[in-house]
Amino acid sequence: MDKLSVLKQYFGHDAFRPGQETLVDAVLSGRDVLGIMPTGGGKSLCYQIPALLLPGVTLVISPLISLMKDQVAALTAAGVSAAFLNSSQDLEESRQVWSAVRREECRLLYVAPERLENQRFLELMESRDIRLVAVDEAHCISQWGQDFRPSYLKIADFVSALPKRPVVAAFTATATARVQEDIAARLGLRDPVRMVTGFDRPNLYFDVQRPGRKKLPALISLLSERRGRSGIIYCATRSAVERVCETLEGQGFSATRYHAGLSEEERRENQDDFQFDRKQIMVATNAFGMGIDKSNVSFVIHYNMPKNLESYYQEAGRAGRDGEPADCILLYSAGDVATAKVLLSHSEQGPEPQELERLGAMVDYCKTDGCLRGRILEYFGQPHPDQCGNCGNCRGVFTEADITIPAQMILSCVKRVHDKLGYYVGATLIVQVLRGGHGHRLKELGLDGLSTYGLMAEEPRERIRAYLDCLEVKGYVYTETEYSTLRLAPQANAVLFHGERVSMTSRVERKIEPVVRQKRERTASAPADEGLLSALKAERTRLARREGVPPYIIFSNAALTDMAAKVPRTIDEFLEVSGVGQVKAQKYGEEFLAVIAGYERENKIG
Ligand code: ADP
Ligand code: MG
Numbered sequence: 001m002d003k004l005s006v007l008k009q010y011f012g013h014d015a016f017r018p019g020q021e022t023l024v025d026a027v028l029s030g031r032d033v034l035g036i037m038p039t040g041g042g043k044s045l046c047y048q049i050p051a052l053l054l055p056g057v058t059l060v061i062s063p064l065i066s067l068m069k070d071q072v073a074a075l076t077a078a079g080v081s082a083a084f085l086n087s088s089q090d091l092e093e094s095r096q097v098w099s100a101v102r103r104e105e106c107r108l109l110y111v112a113p114e115r116l117e118n119q120r121f122l123e124l125m126e127s128r129d130i131r132l133v134a135v136d137e138a139h140c141i142s143q144w145g146q147d148f149r150p151s152y153l154k155i156a157d158f159v160s161a162l163p164k165r166p167v168v169a170a171f172t173a174t175a176t177a178r179v180q181e182d183i184a185a186r187l188g189l190r191d192p193v194r195m196v197t198g199f200d201r202p203n204l205y206f207d208v209q210r211p212g213r214k215k216l217p218a219l220i221s222l223l224s225e226r227r228g229r230s231g232i233i234y235c236a237t238r239s240a241v242e243r244v245c246e247t248l249e250g251q252g253f254s255a256t257r258y259h260a261g262l263s264e265e266e267r268r269e270n271q272d273d274f275q276f277d278r279k280q281i282m283v284a285t286n287a288f289g290m291g292i293d294k295s296n297v298s299f300v301i302h303y304n305m306p307k308n309l310e311s312y313y314q315e316a317g318r319a320g321r322d323g324e325p326a327d328c329i330l331l332y333s334a335g336d337v338a339t340a341k342v343l344l345s346h347s348e349q350g351p352e353p354q355e356l357e358r359l360g361a362m363v364d365y366c367k368t369d370g371c372l373r374g375r376i377l378e379y380f381g382q383p384h385p386d387q388c389g390n391c392g393n394c395r396g397v398f399t400e401a402d403i404t405i406p407a408q409m410i411l412s413c414v415k416r417v418h419d420k421l422g423y424y425v426g427a428t429l430i431v432q433v434l435r436g437g438h439g440h441r442l443k444e445l446g447l448d449g450l451s452t453y454g455l456m457a458e459e460p461r462e463r464i465r466a467y468l469d470c471l472e473v474k475g476y477v478y479t480e481t482e483y484s485t486l487r488l489a490p491q492a493n494a495v496l497f498h499g500e501r502v503s504m505t506s507r508v509e510r511k512i513e514p515v516v517r518q519k520r521e522r523t524a525s526a527p528a529d530e531g532l533l534s535a536l537k538a539e540r541t542r543l544a545r546r547e548g549v550p551p552y553i554i555f556s557n558a559a560l561t562d563m564a565a566k567v568p569r570t571i572d573e574f575l576e577v578s579g580v581g582q583v584k585a586q587k588y589g590e591e592f593l594a595v596i597a598g599y600e601r602e603n604k605i606g
Helices: 003-013 020-028 043-054 065-077 091-102 113-117 121-128 150-161 177-186 216-225 238-249 264-275 311-315 335-344 353-367 372-379 405-420 427-434 441-442 461-473 492-499 515-519 530-547 557-566 571-575 582-602
Strands: 031-036 058-061 082-085 106-111 129-137 167-172 192-194 204-209 231-234 255-258 281-284 301-302 326-331 397-402 476-478 486-490 504-507
Touching: 003 020, 003 043, 003 582, 020 031, 020 167, 020 476, 031 177, 043 058, 043 167, 043 281, 043 557, 065 082, 065 557, 065 582, 082 091, 082 372, 091 121, 106 113, 113 121, 121 150, 121 335, 129 150, 150 177, 167 177, 177 192, 192 441, 204 372, 204 427, 204 441, 216 238, 238 255, 238 281, 238 427, 255 264, 264 281, 264 582, 281 492, 301 311, 301 397, 311 353, 326 582, 353 461, 397 427, 405 461, 405 492, 461 504, 492 530, 504 571, 530 557, 530 582, 571 582
Parallel strands: 031 167, 031 192, 058 106, 058 129, 082 106, 129 167, 204 326, 231 281, 231 301, 255 281, 301 326
Antiparallel strands: 397 504, 476 486
């Protein structure tokens, strides 16, 4: 069999995604590889296809039990013999795996890196024909990465202990050059074929919204527009997770939660509820992460701003792994900056300068009125067009207003406060002074005696904040990173003393109209019949229950959407659907065809 038949027969795909073929070819020709592809880019197939074409067993090193389980379930459903060995198994289960490996009845064996230190395991491996060792989530080997795992450092020793050196293939979604170098060096890769595909995820829609103090209502309205879809809500703190989850449940949403403060058992249970679509919304801290391979996550909403763009892109990127359109929305408020700083302060000195710099880039992302996708790609050093056409700013409608007068008021307030105190203060205090607030600190410092006190008493806090952000983006003021004080830039003088005019563009907030969204959704094939699609989904749920696997293991949303568009009537036509391989067609073909036939009868189509 060749690589394309394996791709079609087992996985049901007609073509490779960018980068996949190069990596598969390299491995098959005996070269080490380093594959850097975004989340959802399809890294697994890069070692799974060679595993099916090479003799012997392929060893896959994976950091988490949940990831192994998921992959093995997906492979098994596709008719590939695969197994894992980990601490969650009882003696009988692991004995079965061992003997399957001995009988060469297992093409892919997944293990955690800790297993490599086990003497008995090493002996078993020495007696097997191992041609390929695949290291998934390879950034775990680097201290510079987010999820350093010391036991990943043992992989190189393990590989060199084998009688014949296998091909070593490493995969990660982490982009930075430093981590890439680390992976190659520490795994001892030999002149690897390096494949870095673009980091853009065209199916993800990015947006930043600023609901001010009305975050919870804003969240609820976003969720109401997305009923019936599965999504993750990330919060900065455990208490926020608790509060948000409770509110959502009170409003009738199907939500569960995850954070490090819950018992291991509860975390596992909640994660399963989400994974198996028993609960639609997961409210979590960033502790909920890497183990998530759920492909049908249709939105990721950040209730708070994360501490840097790396984290943001990684978390937001958990949406739309199946290639379907998905939304990544960040609800930003000025308070998030302070929270992020607290979370970054591991020591008494507060955050490291480098962390503050990364935080600064994150804040810039929240404040920009330029292309959001462009900002992210820029940050990762990737070329991109000026406008992506699929983010909140590219699709937004902007109005332009002259704000010279409020700008003068704000800038002179910053100046007066500085003149009086001899130092700069934060934006919050400036806004309080302008609005004529009665805060304790304000009185103590005597700021209520200034001529700018109460000058903007009529303006809502959010509007003054928006003016301030605009002044910052335009370079009239800047935020000093260490203490977050708001400072005047030299350019402010032009407005204060020389009559320079200031204008502000602001986005007219409006919901993404359904018509526009549909256009975006219907890129690949003919439009899918929504009624048929939900009938197919119901069938998938039924089969998933019957087999005790998460629904996306049966078929991804992308596969169902394609099915609803192609409306297959025979098994041959069913095999044409993207994501339908031989085994799945055999296992589920009749049942899905029956659903399609039933639907057509009821609706008198065809
Ligand atoms: P990664 O590990 O890079 O995050 P996965 O290997 O989990 O990504 O793949 C993500 C999704 O992409 C899966 O649902 C998989 O079925 C799908 N996929 C992978 N390769 C292809 C392909 N060539 N054509 C269509 N879908 C693909
Ligand atoms: Mg993966």
